[in-house]
Each structure stands twice: as C-alpha cells, then as structure tokens.
Amino acid sequence: MMMLEVRAVSHRYGPKQVLDRVTFSVEKGELFGIVGPNGSGKTTLLKLICKELPLASGEIKIHGQPLLALSAKQWARFAAVLPQTAEAAPGYTVRETVALGRYAHQRGLFPTWTKEDEAAVQEALRAVGLADKIDEPLERLSGGERQRAYLARALAQKPQLLLLDEPTNHMDVSGQVRLLDRLAEAARSRDLTVVAVFHDMNVASLYCDRVLVLKEGKTAALGTPTDVMTPALLEEVFAAPIVRLAHPAAAKPMFSFVPKGKQEESSAGGLRLSFLDDAAVLASCQPLRVLSSALIGAGFQWATHFVNRQVGLDYDCGDAEGDMRRYLEQHGFSPERTIGMMTAVDVHDAVWLQKEGEAFSVAIMTTAGVGNAVDAARAWQHKPLAARPGTINMVIVIDGVLTEAAFVQAMMTATEAKVKALADCSVCDLETGTLATGTSTDSLAVAATQTGRTFAYAGTATELGRAIGRLVYEATIEALDRYKRRRGRR
Numbered sequence: 228m229m230m231l232e233v234r235a236v237s238h239r240y241g242p243k244q245v246l247d248r249v250t251f252s253v254e255k256g257e258l259f260g261i262v263g264p265n266g267s268g269k270t271t272l273l274k275l276i277c278k279e280l281p282l283a284s285g286e287i288k289i290h291g292q293p294l295l296a297l298s299a300k301q302w303a304r305f306a307a308v309l310p311q312t313a314e315a316a317p318g319y320t321v322r323e324t325v326a327l328g329r330y331a332h333q334r335g336l337f338p339t340w341t342k343e344d345e346a347a348v349q350e351a352l353r354a355v356g357l358a359d360k361i362d363e364p365l366e367r368l369s370g371g372e373r374q375r376a377y378l379a380r381a382l383a384q385k386p387q388l389l390l391l392d393e394p395t396n397h398m399d400v401s402g403q404v405r406l407l408d409r410l411a412e413a414a415r416s417r418d419l420t421v422v423a424v425f426h427d428m429n430v431a432s433l434y435c436d437r438v439l440v441l442k443e444g445k446t447a448a449l450g451t452p453t454d455v456m457t458p459a460l461l462e463e464v465f466a467a468p469i470v471r472l473a474h475p476a477a478a479k480p481m482f483s484f485v486p487k488g489k490q491e492e493s494s495a496g497g498l499r500l501s502f503l504d505d506a507a508v509l510a511s512c513q514p515l516r517v518l519s520s521a522l523i524g525a526g527f528q529w530a531t532h533f534v535n536r537q538v539g540l541d542y543d544c545g546d547a548e549g550d551m552r553r554y555l556e557q558h559g560f561s562p563e564r565t566i567g568m569m570t571a572v573d574v575h576d577a578v579w580l581q582k583e584g585e586a587f588s589v590a591i592m593t594t595a596g597v598g599n600a601v602d603a604a605r606a607w608q609h610k611p612l613a614a615r616p617g618t619i620n621m622v623i624v625i626d627g628v629l630t631e632a633a634f635v636q637a638m639m640t641a642t643e644a645k646v647k648a649l650a651d652c653s654v655c656d657l658e659t660g661t662l663a664t665g666t667s668t669d670s671l672a673v674a675a676t677q678t679g680r681t682f683a684y685a686g687t688a689t690e691l692g693r694a695i696g697r698l699v700y701e702a703t704i705e706a707l708d709r710y711k712r713r714r715g716r717r
C-alpha cells in the first residue's frame with residue numbers, strides 16, 4: 228500500500244494560484260524529495276499534507292485513508308512534521324520539547340508517562356546527538372541544535388511518515404550527514420517513509436530515492452535523481468547555469484553552478500617554463516582544468532603548476548607519492564593545485580613546443596627516458612618488478628574549453644602519437660625484444676584553459692586532435708633524441 232497519495236492537488240492564497248494539479252505517490256520506505264526554487268509551492272504542499280492548510284482541491288491519502296477523514300490525533304499517530312522554521316518556545320527544556328512528540332500516543336484525560344514514552348524520548352535524543360543537552364532550555368541552544376531538538380520531537384512521535392521542510396537547515400556537515408544517514412537507514416529498513424523538502428540539490432541527489440521537481444506550483448519532473456535531475460531541466464527550473472558531475476564514490480549525480488566572474492579571456496600565452504636544479508616547472512597564470520595520470524593530482528583537477536621532478540636512477544619508489552608531496556611543499560607548491568610527476572631523465576632536456584592555430588593554441592612539455600621501456604601488449608611476460616623511474620612525462624596545454632569526452636580523446640590521441648614516435652625511433656622492450664609502447668611509469672596530463680572556443684572532441688578526425696598528435700609526435704622524437712645524446716656523452 229502507498230504511504231502517501233497526492234492527486235491533482237491545487238492551492239490558492241486568495242487569487243494567487245501556488246499549486247496546480249500536483250500528483251505523486253510515495254511508497255512505504257521511500258525517501259522522497261521535493262525540490263524547486265523559492266516560492267514554487269514546496270512548503271505549501273507539505274502544509275496541505277500535514278493538515279496545516281485546508282485541502283480545497285484534489286485528494287490526499289495517508290496509508291489509504293483520506294486526509295479529511297483523519298482527526299488531528301489520528302494523523303499524528305501516522306505522521307510527524309518538522310517545519311521550516313521552528314521558534315523556541317520560551318521556558319521549555321529539550322526534554323519537555325521532545326516529550327511533546329508523545330502526545331499522540333497518550334490516552335485518557337489524565338495520561339500517564341509510560342516506560343515506552345520515556346524510551347522513545349531517549350532514543351530520539353540519541354539519534355540526533357542531543358542526549359547530553361536534555362535539561363538545557365531550548366532558547367539556549369544554537370540554531371542547528373534547536374533544529375535537532377525539533378527533529379527529535381518528530382522522531383519521538385514514532386511516525387510511519389515523516390514530513391520535513393529543509394531538515395538540514397542550520398546544520399553543520401557532520402550534523403547533516405548523521406541526520407540524513409539515519410533517515411536513509413530508517414527508510415531502508417522500511418520503518419519510516421520520509422518526504423522532505425530540500426534546497427540543496429546534492430543532498431537530494433545523494434539521499435532521495437525519487438524527487439518531485441516543482442516549478443511555479445506545477446510538476447516539472449518526477450523520478451529518480453539520476454533520471455530527472457538533468458542540467459537542462461534544472462537550468463530551466465532554477466534559471467541558473469547548472470553543471471552536473473559524477474560523484475566520485477556514489478552512483479549519483481552532483482551539481483554545481485558556474486559563477487559569473489569566470490575569466491573570459493583565453494591565455495595559453497600565460498604559460499611559463501622554468502627550471503629548478505632538479506625540476507622543470509610549468510606555471511600558468513590562470514587555473515587550468517587537468518586530466519592526468521600523474522603521481523600528484525591524478526584524475527580531474529584544477530591546477531596552476533606542473534612540476535616534473537628529477538630523481539636518481541636508484542630512487543626508492545616505496546612512498547613516491549608522500550615524498551613528492553613533501554617535495555612540492557618544501558619548494559612552495561601547493562599539492563592541491565599542482566600536478567607532480569617524477570623522472571630519472573635530466574629535466575633540463577625537457578622539450579617545449581607550441582602551436583598557434585588560427586583559433587586555438589596547443590603547447591607541450593615532455594621529457595623522455597626509455598631505460599624502462601615496455602611493450603604494453605607483452606608486459607604480462609615481464610617478471611613482476613617494483614616501479615622504476617625511467618619514464619616519458621608529458622604535459623599538454625590547450626587554450627580552449629574541453630568537454631570530458633575531449634579530455635579523454637586528447638589522452639588517447641597523445642598516447643597513440645607517443646607510441647608511433649617510439650616505434651619510429653625503434654625503442655624496444657628489453658625483456659621481450661619487441662617494439663615498446665611506452666615505459667612502465669609514464670605520466671600524461673592534458674590541461675585546458677576552459678575559456679574561449681569549445682572542443683567537443685579531440686580524436687584524430689578533429690583539428691585539435693591533429694594538432695595534439697603532431698606536437699606529441701614531434702616533441703617525443705626530440706625528447707628521445709636529447710635523451711640519447713646525453714647518454715652518449717656519458
């Protein structure tokens with residue numbers, strides 16, 4: 228049976244229509260979210276469900292029973308509500324406030340306080356982390372603590388249906404996570420059905436089984452966050468530029484927006500290559516969006532510096548990441564904004580090439596050492612070895628906006644061109660004797676200014692892909708040549 232059914236519900240405040248034939252239903256054990264811009268009717272909808280406003284048009288059923296047939300006490304035995312703003316009633320302690328949640332369960336003219344009532348109050352206080360504030364007057368609590376006290380009151384009611392209006396309002400991150408995890412757990416065990424208004428779309432996406440998106444009192448979308456919270460729909464509903472990203476740990480979308488102050492001018496010319504005794508450093512005057520396989524800053528990242536650090540051939544790679552992090556900090560680079568790579572090659576042999584196209588420019592910095600060259604197709608024949616610092620490191624900077632597809636394709640194009648350069652220079656895998664495709668520890672970073680012209684793709688069929696392929700090939704050949712010449716001089 229459905230826990231909540233809302234059918235063709237409309238509402239007017241005087242002449243103003245604020246809800247227009249809204250229909251949805253919520254199953255037992257669902258965590259259901261209502262999202263939408265300010266004034267879209269979310270609170271009004273909750274107020275109608277909790278009988279705070281009279282239902283004039285449409286139908287609402289709770290657990291199969293029409294709302295109109297339920298008395299206030301009957302309603303309270305099924306459902307509890309946490310309103311948007313709850314002012315502290317002067318003189319009440321936390322315990323007294325939470326105890327009010329037991330009202331619906333008490334009977335007779337002179338109800339007695341039972342063990343069950345006490346247990347429900349204690350459990351609710353523990354759930355919201357307020358057990359140690361039980362005797363505090365409510366007005367002495369912080370905004371977030373007070374919100375938790377009212378939530379405890381709703382939980383003490385032991386409802387089957389919990390209605391929440393922005394439950395994480397005023398709460399810090401740990402309070403939010405604790406509360407939402409607890410609600411999700413209760414919903415999963417089917418003890419509780421939750422209907423909550425959320426302003427934070429990331430919270431709605433992470434925690435809700437389904438969401439109702441309201442726009443000007445009408446249903447704009449209804450379904451799972453993954454299906455309905457598309458950038459196009461959210462941009463239309465919220466009239467703001469929204470970007471949707473993949474959450475790194477959960478199969479849920481994440482949302483952000485694009486601030487207006489973003490630089491419009493492109494500046495691949497704002498790159499500077501310099502050298503420390505043991506590192507080649509590429510610095511950008513603006514943060515670049517980077518996709519890399521580097522030791523520091525792997526994956527997608529925003530970075531201003533690329534540090535290619537030289538270490539000895541006998542370098543112990545045991546804690547290379549920690550060591551590189553310390554190196555960056557000691558040299559004044561923030562590891563949060565730096566892409567860090569290592570090589571055994573003399574970094575002063577770094578090749579730096581730029582190509583200025585008609586409408587875009589690409590630059591590359593690379594060092595190549597192939598003492599550790601490997602044929603990827605036959606690497607399985609190698610004896611398992613610890614990583615050795617003989618590598619080809621490459622940073623490609625593109626002046627333009629790259630989609631994620633273009634970033635990945637740029638990595639592919641660059642890798643293909645590198646493999647071709649190695650083949651043309653007859654670099655072999657020393658163990659298998661076959662042509663090498665790279666080394667066992669190569670790093671590649673593709674960086675883009677994310678301003679100017681947009682590149683949807685960067686495969687070899689595109690202008691950008693062709694420029695990348697050519698530059699990578701030429702730079703790798705030159706870097707291999709410098710590597711060979713330096714070894715010849717030894």
Ligand SMILES: Nc1ncnc2c1ncn2[C@@H]1O[C@H](COP(=O)(O)OP(=O)(O)OP(=O)(O)O)[C@@H](O)[C@H]1O
Pocket residue numbers: 240243245263264265266267268269270271272
């Ligand atoms: N008591 C009232 N009398 C007249 N108009 C009201 C009343 N309460 C709300 N409204 C109007 O109804 C519309 C919907 O309000 P509601 O509070 O339901 O929106 P909401 O989506 O919850 O907004 P928010 O995100 O700001 O909390 C708004 O335009 C609001 O100004």
